[in-house]
Amino acid sequence: DTAVSQTPKYLVTQMGNDKSIKCEQNLGHDTMYWYKQDSKKFLKIMFSYNNKELIINETVPNRFSPKSPDKAHLNLHINSLELGDSAVYFCASSHHFREGPSSYNEQFFGPGTRLTVL
Amino acid sequence: SQQGEEDPQALSIQEGENATMNCSYKTSINNLQWYRQNSGRGLVHLILIRSNEREKHSGRLRVTLDTSKKSSSLLITASRAADTASYFCATGGSFGNEKLTFGTGTRLTIIP
Numbered sequence: 001d002t003a004v005s006q007t008p009k010y011l012v013t014q015m016g017n018d019k020s021i022k023c024e025q026n027l028g029h030d031t032m033y034w035y036k037q038d039s040k041k042f043l044k045i046m047f048s049y050n051n052k053e054l055i056i057n058e059t060v061p062n063r064f065s066p067k068s069p070d071k072a073h074l075n076l077h078i079n080s081l082e083l084g085d086s087a088v089y090f091c092a093s094s095h096h097f098r099e100g101p102s103s104y105n106e107q108f109f110g111p112g113t114r115l116t117v118l
Numbered sequence: 119s120q121q122g123e124e125d126p127q128a129l130s131i132q133e134g135e136n137a138t139m140n141c142s143y144k145t146s147i148n149n150l151q152w153y154r155q156n157s158g159r160g161l162v163h164l165i166l167i168r169s170n171e172r173e174k175h176s177g178r179l180r181v182t183l184d185t186s187k188k189s190s191s192l193l194i195t196a197s198r199a200a201d202t203a204s205y206f207c208a209t210g211g212s213f214g215n216e217k218l219t220f221g222t223g224t225r226l227t228i229i230p
Contacts, residue, residue: 107163
């Protein structure tokens with residue numbers, strides 16, 4: 001009963017190929033995210049969807065296209081892969097909770113997909 | 119741009135000792151969160167401290183927040199080998215600013 005799952009766990013491919021990574025969450029959360037973690041462990045947001053609607057797009061090359069068929073799924077498709085795309089990609093989900101005038105969210109992460117572009 | 123920076127980048131201590139990690143950030147915040155990442159795994163949420171809180175405890179974890187200095191610290195008491203991991207602070211995670219901006223992380227190694 002994994003909360004946030006990603007497939008595949010490892011992906012090795014040649015430069016120029018097109019590949020997809022899938023993410024599913026069974027937490028009933030409204031918001032999902034894709035993060036990229038580089039070789040120096042620096043983690044950066046790429047995209048976020050709320051109820052299938054794109055709400056964050058962090059200047060990611062348009063070779064990256066997220067797709068959310070429903071609020072439990074957020075897939076990431078990458079066209080024309082480049083060497084610099086090699087990284088670990090994490091999917092996450094969250095649910096906002098309110099306390100008075102403020103709201104917060106804690107994010108739940110998937111196990112990651114290690115992409116290696118040769 | 120990078121919001122948070124953890125200090126130190128790496129820390130090695132003996133099992134049973136306390137470990138302290140610091141995080142500095144640049145902009146005003148609604149809350150600050152700490153996450154743990156075991157090697158080869160995803161991040162796990164540890165604790166959230168709101169901007170109007172100064173200190174928060176959760177088990178062996180103690181987090182402080184000083185908004186005037188734009189800094190936070192994470193203290194792990196009575197460390198265990200299983201605490202070996204990377205620890206990240208993150209800001210954001212509020213309505214209208216849902217994304218989390220992570221710091222650079224502290225790699226903690228507990229020596230048995």
